[in-house]
Amino acid sequence: MAKPTTDKTMGNTTDKSKNAVAVAELEYPLTTMAVVAPLVGWLIPGGGHILLKRYGRGILLLVSVVAMFLIGLGMQGRIYKPNGGDILDILGFVGDVGSGALYFLARIMDWGDVMAANAAADYGKTFLIVAGLLNFIAAADAHHIALGKKP
Amino acid sequence: MINLSHFSAAVVFALFASVVFGITQRNSTMEQVRYGLYCFALFVGGVFLAGWVMALIRR
Numbered sequence: 001m002a003k004p005t006t007d008k009t010m011g012n013t014t015d016k017s018k019n020a021v022a023v024a025e026l027e028y029p030l031t032t033m034a035v036v037a038p039l040v041g042w043l044i045p046g047g048g049h050i051l052l053k054r055y056g057r058g059i060l061l062l063v064s065v066v067a068m069f070l071i072g073l074g075m076q077g078r079i080y081k082p083n084g085g086d087i088l089d090i091l092g093f094v095g096d097v098g099s100g101a102l103y104f105l106a107r108i109m110d111w112g113d114v115m116a117a118n119a120a121a122d123y124g125k126t127f128l129i130v131a132g133l134l135n136f137i138a139a140a141d142a143h144h145i146a147l148g149k150k151p
Numbered sequence: 152m153i154n155l156s157h158f159s160a161a162v163v164f165a166l167f168a169s170v171v172f173g174i175t176q177r178n179s180t181m182e183q184v185r186y187g188l189y190c191f192a193l194f195v196g197g198v199f200l201a202g203w204v205m206a207l208i209r210r
Contacts (some may be wrong), residue, residue, distance in 0.1 A: 071163060
């Protein structure tokens with residue numbers, strides 16, 4: 001038989017967490033910029049930060065993500081296409097699409113449509129995926145700045 | 152075609168990843184620089200450590 005005290009404790013914890021979420025929503029209301037900045041940041045690496053007038057950070061993010069993407073392509077890394085096959089292929093696509101406009105440009109121009117089997121191409125594939133994942137982090141950071149959670 | 156060695160590819164990777172980590176994970180400029188350098192040191196230190204472990208296993 002369950003003790004009533006345990007239920008009370010759990011109930012209090014749930015109430016507290018609900019209150020914390022409600023307070024956070026009041027403290028950082030969702031604005032249009034908090035939606036637009038991460039979207040721009042995803043499409044153009046560093047664009048979200050530049051839109052929010054964080055020019056230095058935006059340019060550094062742009063240079064870092066674009067350089068990783070270009071080095072990945074230069075090393076004959078493969079660009080993943082949308083697929084429903086192997087889980088690693090799906091995750092590879094998710095990582096690649098994080099680069100936003102760079103990914104779509106690469107698909108339009110047929111860049112990265114190679115199956116080179118050497119070590120450099122394998123590193124290149126990793127560079128392309130990580131460039132996209134880093135851009136996702138940068139877009140999330142732009143969201144936090146727009147919300148006012150971060151200076 | 153760019154042909155980087157394993158080590159140089161790891162250092163380039165560490166450089167750009169550290170820049171993004173530094174900017175996104177800390178608030179003030181000084182903290183961002185310090186955290187970026189810390190991440191870079193850990194990345195490159197990890198490369199050297201893994202290299203030595205592999206060299207010792209190979210013996």
